[in-house]
Amino acid sequence: MSEPQPPALHGGAVSPRLVLGSGSPRRRELLGVLGIVPDAVQPPDIDETPRPGETPRGYCARIAREKAAAVATEADDIVLCADTTVAMGRRIMGKPRDAGEAAQFLLALSGRRHRVITSVCVRRGDRTWHRDVESRVRMKPLSDLELNAYLATGDWQGKAGGYGIQGPAGAFIPWTSGSFSAIVGLPLAETAALLAAAGFPVWQQVAA
Numbered sequence: 001m002s003e004p005q006p007p008a009l010h011g012g013a014v015s016p017r018l019v020l021g022s023g024s025p026r027r028r029e030l031l032g033v034l035g036i037v038p039d040a041v042q043p044p045d046i047d048e049t050p051r052p053g054e055t056p057r058g059y060c061a062r063i064a065r066e067k068a069a070a071v072a073t074e075a076d077d078i079v080l081c082a083d084t085t086v087a088m089g090r091r092i093m094g095k096p097r098d099a100g101e102a103a104q105f106l107l108a109l110s111g112r113r114h115r116v117i118t119s120v121c122v123r124r125g126d127r128t129w130h131r132d133v134e135s136r137v138r139m140k141p142l143s144d145l146e147l148n149a150y151l152a153t154g155d156w157q158g159k160a161g162g163y164g165i166q167g168p169a170g171a172f173i174p175w176t177s178g179s180f181s182a183i184v185g186l187p188l189a190e191t192a193a194l195l196a197a198a199g200f201p202v203w204q205q206v207a208a
């Protein structure tokens with residue numbers, strides 16, 4: 001009688017390939033927190049312009065789905081994509097084009113609460129698994145000194161709303177509610193659940 005076999009580890013014959021459809025270093029690092037190293041990283045190239053009248057949540061969900069659809073994969077590959085959007089009421093704040101737009105975003109956020117939405121989309125062949133995670137963030141009133149010093153760091157570049165809570169702008173955020181990892185770009189709990197639903201051996205990776 002043969003011994004029971006351990007489950008196939010990632011990279012073994014039965015484990016699907018994981019493609020991270022993202023150029024965000026934060027998303028790669030957060031996936032690494034789960035012990036998961038993607039087999040390939042393929043940043044999607046899509047038009048992220050909001051449609052007229054689109055709500056921030058609807059926008060974020062649509063963009064995450066479009067990213068997942070845009071990444072070319074083999075039939076059995078699993079692709080993981082996400083989008084993070086900062087929302088002030090119905091106003092959508094994506095990644096600022098330049099320091100001037102980052103300043104506009106930060107002045108609007110200063111001293112107020114806003115929402116950060118991260119939508120995650122996992123696709124395997126024609127099937128998709130999707131979650132939207134909404135968090136709330138309060139930013140202290142920013143002085144001119146704080147605003148200008150932060151803009152000078154360049155840390156705002158490539159970040160929705162023009163700030164990164166995980167960097168020096170953390171000093172502007174006295175309160176959040178929701179998921180810290182989602183604010184940074186990839187909600188760990190929901191991502192692990194979606195990958196597992198798609199058949200990715202999440203816990204073999206974590207244990208390896």
Ligand SMILES: Cc1cn([C@H]2C[C@H](O)[C@@H](COP(=O)(O)OP(=O)(O)OP(=O)(O)O)O2)c(=O)[nH]c1=O
Binds near residue numbers: 024086095116
């Ligand atoms: C609000 C906030 C956003 N962000 C980042 C996460 C995302 O990388 C970025 C929002 O832009 P996204 O368009 O979601 O992602 P991206 O262009 O960086 O990468 P890709 O589309 O290839 O996956 O903002 C932080 O790092 N910290 C924060 O506190």
